[in-house]
Amino acid sequence: MPDPRRPLRIALLGCGVVGTEVARVLTGDADELAQRVGAPIELVGIAVRREGRRRDLDVPDDLFTTDAMALVARGDLDVVIEVIGGIEPARGLILAALENGASVVTANKALLAEDGATLYEAAEKAERDLYYEAAVAGAIPIVRPLSDSLAGDRVTRVLGIVNGTTNFILDAMSTTGAGFNDALDEAQRLGYAEADPTADVEGFDAAAKAAILAGLAFHTRVHISDVHREGITDVTAADVRSAAEIGSVVKLLAICELGPSGEVSARVHPAMIPDSHPLASVRGAYNAVFVESEGAGQLMFYGPGAGGAPTASAVLGDVVSVARHRLAGVRGAGETVHAQHEIVPIGRARTRYHVAIDVDDRPGVLSAVAQAFAANDVSIKTVRQEGHGDDAQLVVVTHEAEDAALSATIDRLRDLDMVRGVSSVMRVEGVA
Amino acid sequence: MPDPRRPLRIALLGCGVVGTEVARVLTGDADELAQRVGAPIELVGIAVRREGRRRDLDVPDDLFTTDAMALVARGDLDVVIEVIGGIEPARGLILAALENGASVVTANKALLAEDGATLYEAAEKAERDLYYEAAVAGAIPIVRPLSDSLAGDRVTRVLGIVNGTTNFILDAMSTTGAGFNDALDEAQRLGYAEADPTADVEGFDAAAKAAILAGLAFHTRVHISDVHREGITDVTAADVRSAAEIGSVVKLLAICELGPSGEVSARVHPAMIPDSHPLASVRGAYNAVFVESEGAGQLMFYGPGAGGAPTASAVLGDVVSVARHRLAGVRGAGETVHAQHEIVPIGRARTRYHVAIDVDDRPGVLSAVAQAFAANDVSIKTVRQEGHGDDAQLVVVTHEAEDAALSATIDRLRDLDMVRGVSSVMRVEGVA
Numbered sequence: 005m006p007d008p009r010r011p012l013r014i015a016l017l018g019c020g021v022v023g024t025e026v027a028r029v030l031t032g033d034a035d036e037l038a039q040r041v042g043a044p045i046e047l048v049g050i051a052v053r054r055e056g057r058r059r060d061l062d063v064p065d066d067l068f069t070t071d072a073m074a075l076v077a078r079g080d081l082d083v084v085i086e087v088i089g090g091i092e093p094a095r096g097l098i099l100a101a102l103e104n105g106a107s108v109v110t111a112n113k114a115l116l117a118e119d120g121a122t123l124y125e126a127a128e129k130a131e132r133d134l135y136y137e138a139a140v141a142g143a144i145p146i147v148r149p150l151s152d153s154l155a156g157d158r159v160t161r162v163l164g165i166v167n168g169t170t171n172f173i174l175d176a177m178s179t180t181g182a183g184f185n186d187a188l189d190e191a192q193r194l195g196y197a198e199a200d201p202t203a204d205v206e207g208f209d210a211a212a213k214a215a216i217l218a219g220l221a222f223h224t225r226v227h228i229s230d231v232h233r234e235g236i237t238d239v240t241a242a243d244v245r246s247a248a249e250i251g252s253v254v255k256l257l258a259i260c261e262l263g264p265s266g267e268v269s270a271r272v273h274p275a276m277i278p279d280s281h282p283l284a285s286v287r288g289a290y291n292a293v294f295v296e297s298e299g300a301g302q303l304m305f306y307g308p309g310a311g312g313a314p315t316a317s318a319v320l321g322d323v324v325s326v327a328r329h330r331l332a333g334v335r336g337a338g339e340t341v342h343a344q345h346e347i348v349p350i351g352r353a354r355t356r357y358h359v360a361i362d363v364d365d366r367p368g369v370l371s372a373v374a375q376a377f378a379a380n381d382v383s384i385k386t387v388r389q390e391g392h393g394d395d396a397q398l399v400v401v402t403h404e405a406e407d408a409a410l411s412a413t414i415d416r417l418r419d420l421d422m423v424r425g426v427s428s429v430m431r432v433e434g435v436a
Numbered sequence: 437m438p439d440p441r442r443p444l445r446i447a448l449l450g451c452g453v454v455g456t457e458v459a460r461v462l463t464g465d466a467d468e469l470a471q472r473v474g475a476p477i478e479l480v481g482i483a484v485r486r487e488g489r490r491r492d493l494d495v496p497d498d499l500f501t502t503d504a505m506a507l508v509a510r511g512d513l514d515v516v517i518e519v520i521g522g523i524e525p526a527r528g529l530i531l532a533a534l535e536n537g538a539s540v541v542t543a544n545k546a547l548l549a550e551d552g553a554t555l556y557e558a559a560e561k562a563e564r565d566l567y568y569e570a571a572v573a574g575a576i577p578i579v580r581p582l583s584d585s586l587a588g589d590r591v592t593r594v595l596g597i598v599n600g601t602t603n604f605i606l607d608a609m610s611t612t613g614a615g616f617n618d619a620l621d622e623a624q625r626l627g628y629a630e631a632d633p634t635a636d637v638e639g640f641d642a643a644a645k646a647a648i649l650a651g652l653a654f655h656t657r658v659h660i661s662d663v664h665r666e667g668i669t670d671v672t673a674a675d676v677r678s679a680a681e682i683g684s685v686v687k688l689l690a691i692c693e694l695g696p697s698g699e700v701s702a703r704v705h706p707a708m709i710p711d712s713h714p715l716a717s718v719r720g721a722y723n724a725v726f727v728e729s730e731g732a733g734q735l736m737f738y739g740p741g742a743g744g745a746p747t748a749s750a751v752l753g754d755v756v757s758v759a760r761h762r763l764a765g766v767r768g769a770g771e772t773v774h775a776q777h778e779i780v781p782i783g784r785a786r787t788r789y790h791v792a793i794d795v796d797d798r799p800g801v802l803s804a805v806a807q808a809f810a811a812n813d814v815s816i817k818t819v820r821q822e823g824h825g826d827d828a829q830l831v832v833v834t835h836e837a838e839d840a841a842l843s844a845t846i847d848r849l850r851d852l853d854m855v856r857g858v859s860s861v862m863r864v865e866g867v868a
Binding site for chain 2: 033036145148149152154156157158223282299300302304305311313314316317318321322334
């Protein structure tokens with residue numbers, strides 16, 4: 005237990021958008037944070053990649069160092085905050101921080117989804133806290149609600165809009181009728197998408213968050229490779245219009261489910277959700293996580309999913325929690341992975357589908373198409389014809405079916421003479 | 437610290453709708469809860485008011501007792517769950533439980549808002565936990581987010597729909613055009629309102645929650661008598677129509693604000709909020725709490741605000757947290773009331789107003805009305821005339837003004853010859 009008369013020593017690794025904001029609050033609001041913690045706090049070092057970069061921060065120059073490893077190895081730190089991101093050097097630094105007796109607060113979703121097990125085990129061995137509220141959905145409190153508030157309940161499903169960039173793009177497509185590329189350009193122009201948008205638009209960022217959410221929700225370990233991932237680059241203006249025709253919107257969803265036999269699935273893909281669903285009204289770059297559980301029923305957590313100040317809010321909440329524990333000589337609840345759920349592949353996920361099929365405009369086509377669904381035990385809820393002649397299209401919405409059965413249906417449809425092509429397949433989620 | 441080989445002993449006080457569900461999960465899902473806690477748990481007693489009542493519970497008869505005080509005074513309890521409600525005997529039982537070494541989980545908003553200070557102090561003295569997630573907004577995790585997740589941020593405003601009965605009634609009025617009494621009848625018929633609906637429709641329930649929320653949000657003590665309270669019994673179908681005309685809906689809001697000079701206000705009253713505000717789409721008996729903070733920006737927490745299973749979910753989340761602490765021989769973060777904020781009366785609250793004034797339909801009336809506002813420094817944003825002749829009405833929406841100034845304006849309006857009456861005054865909230 006630290007000497008209560010000395011301040012709690014905090015080191016910050018990384019000083020980009022989030023780190024700068026964290027440092028600003030740790031120094032500027034130190035007195036208020038000290039009251040929340042119950043002891044003074046002191047920012048003793050900031051590890052940066054390059055010296056000399058102009059930072060908009062009122063802190064002494066000698067706090068900055070380019071030797072992050074030397075900083076975490078000081079041996080007298082109470083809390084290390086990691087906001088560098090990526091796998092290395094973040095992993096090595098976090099492990100060194102724990103080994104040297106510090107608790108760790110991180111916003112690193114990629115590392116947690118890739119190798120959370122190593123971090124948790126190191127925290128357990130070192131008897132220190134590993135907190136990461138900022139890793140999922142930015143400022144939105146979702147880690148504590150899942151790990152603590154819902155600890156006496158059984159979560160059955162998590163549906164999350166956990167990537168602001170893709171939500172901004174899809175919202176823009178829905179509002180303006182633009183195609184993906186135009187909406188991406190606009191997002192880049194406004195700073196909502198990076199110059200290389202791959203991590204966002206291909207769903208990698210959301211998949212990392214899905215792995216973390218599934219682990220928390222179902223008390224089991226889920227690796228990012230367990231998460232089925234599809235991005236939004238193939239979503240067309242026509243898909244967005246089709247969604248509107250069935251009273252829905254297209255969102256990139258992270259979906260974590262606990263099946264009836266205890267099997268867990270985690271997937272990220274674009275999906276149509278009904279306008280009446282609380283997630284449908286999540287606009288722009290906002291995030292939201294919708295949680296279904298046996299006891300609580302339906303809960304939703306909504307807020308900004310990224311940005312310097314919001315992410316810093318989540319980081320600093322963890323810093324206060326960890327510092328309080330430190331002061332009391334205790335630890336918070338660690339990882340609970342008592343449940344050994346089977347992680348099932350996407351083929352066994354069950355949901356509904358919206359399928360647009362370009363067909364010849366002649367008698368018998370509906371019957372042939374319906375037969376392709378029936379042969380794979382995929383039950384049709386609605387079917388309607390759009391257009392005529394060369395533009396004839398059948399739009400089918402199914403009842404719940406296994407993903408593998410739907411894939412087999414699509415293969416069969418593509419083999420039909422009367423089918424000119426399957427122009428769109430999209431899952432439909434959030435239907436009661 | 438309890439012997440890790442023996443189960444954690446839990447006693448339940450109260451076995452109504454919530455208590456029955458808590459007992460059902462504690463016994464039926466004991467194995468899963470044990471894994472979450474890290475040790476077995478055992479429900480050792482259930483205090484009820486009357487013996488012999490038929491309860492839909494598969495627990496041994498000898499668990500039931502009518503002597504609650506003897507149960508909490510056993511001296512070997514780890515956790516006492518209080519779901520009796522009301523001030524006494526709940527307060528005496530909670531104090532006795534703490535004195536006898538148990539941690540306490542309660543859903544008792546009335547008691548916390550009336551005498552939370554006594555409970556917190558008793559918990560502090562006994563070095564035990566006092567948890568109460570279920571006391572505000574049922575299943576919605578809001579206590580931990582405010583006390584822990586946002587502990588490194590500065591909350592500036594909380595807007596909550598925290599009473600399901602009144603939200604159901606106002607939603608029904610908005611959807612069907614019904615008046616208050618018809619909507620209340622419907623709510624009673626469907627079980628959303630009690631036979632005596634006073635606590636809900638007069639805003640007492642929401643005011644207790646507002647006191648708790650304000651205390652948590654601003655780290656200061658707020659008593660229920662500090663909360664300005666107006667219910668929804670005077671809300672008319674005309675008010676709801678007026679709201680629709682300005683693109684808004686009427687909601688009963690609990691509003692907690694931190695002013696620019698550190699003053700705190702807490703109030704409960706019906707208000708118009710714009711359709712675009714996330715709270716506007718909270719339908720039926722659902723609750724939601726909208727939080728604004730300096731770092732995180734805007735957050736919203738949404739879910740069922742009442743009911744047996746949802747409330748039990750929140751209670752059981754607390755039970756798991758408290759039991760984990762108990763097992764580790766530690767306590768969670770206690771009350772933080774380091775901030776000594778001034779609690780200001782409603783007169784000093786600042787907001788916008790929607791005022792409907794029945795006027796004579798003749799030249800000069802607008803000028804006279806406008807002068808009444810100007811004389812009290814209340815700036816008018818929009819004014820429009822509705823109806824003609826005997827039905828002539830001026831509808832004024834103001835810019836932000838002090839409540840006292842608006843009251844003075846209304847008094848002055850009522851003195852005007854050309855004003856036949858002020859038919860409606862409602863605050864307008866949630867405007868950017």
